[in-house]
Amino acid sequence: MRIIFIGPPGAGKGTQAERIVAKYKLAHLSTGDMLRAARDAKTEVGLKAEKYMSGGQLVPDEILVDMIAERLKQEDCQTGYLLDGFPRTIAQAEALDSMLDAKQTPVDVVLELQVPEEELFKRLAGRGRADDKPEVIRERLVAYTNQTSPLLEYYNKKGKLKSIGGLGSIEDIFAEVVQVLDTFA
Numbered sequence: 001m002r003i004i005f006i007g008p009p010g011a012g013k014g015t016q017a018e019r020i021v022a023k024y025k026l027a028h029l030s031t032g033d034m035l036r037a038a039r040d041a042k043t044e045v046g047l048k049a050e051k052y053m054s055g056g057q058l059v060p061d062e063i064l065v066d067m068i069a070e071r072l073k074q075e076d077c078q079t080g081y082l083l084d085g086f087p088r089t090i091a092q093a094e095a096l097d098s099m100l101d102a103k104q105t106p107v108d109v110v111l112e113l114q115v116p117e118e119e120l121f122k123r124l125a126g127r128g129r130a131d132d133k134p135e136v137i138r139e140r141l142v143a144y145t146n147q148t149s150p151l152l153e154y155y156n157k158k159g160k161l162k163s164i165g166g167l168g169s170i171e172d173i174f175a176e177v178v179q180v181l182d183t184f185a
């Protein structure tokens with residue numbers, strides 16, 4: 001199963017992603033984790049990305065598209081994966097589509113986790129990551145609204161979008177996720 005997981009920062013995507021990959025035995029492709037690892041290892045990509053990440057802005061598309069293209073070639077991705085945090089722009093989605101079309105391995109479903117903005121701000125402010133300072137949080141939410149949320153319409157038009165409410169207990173939300181994913185597994 002190939003899944004794209006979309007949701008604003010603070011929606012609880014990471015927590016649900018871990019449960020999804022465990023249950024369905026999928027490779028977990030979190031571009032945020034990959035970029036943080038690259039930053040900490042001070043690779044060329046990591047150093048470039050850091051400038052954007054620390055301000056809450058999106059890292060340029062070329063960097064992400066190359067990174068994902070390499071990752072998707074690896075063995076563990078051949079039986080299925082969860083894309084967590086990618087694509088985040090229409091350009092990334094188009095690049096992904098052409099990569100997957102070429103291999104005739106389309107995405108099965110695009111799962112959206114929906115959480116109202118006031119709730120996101122509350123959650124993010126309590127988290128304590130370096131990019132969770134109030135002004136950076138605001139930037140990340142703006143990036144989501146302006147650059148990422150257009151993907152919902154993009155995938156809805158393709159008949160791939162399934163949306164789930166992200167308020168409630170982790171267990172209840174996961175039960176809804178499973179209900180959707182079981183129809184594709």
Ligand code: AMP
Nearest residue numbers: 031032052053057058059064085086088
């Ligand atoms: P995340 O952990 O998914 O919230 O990602 C942390 C940061 O990494 C984001 O605020 C962006 O700066 C960067 N990032 C992660 N994924 C992407 C992506 N697909 N496109 C651009 N920037 C990204």
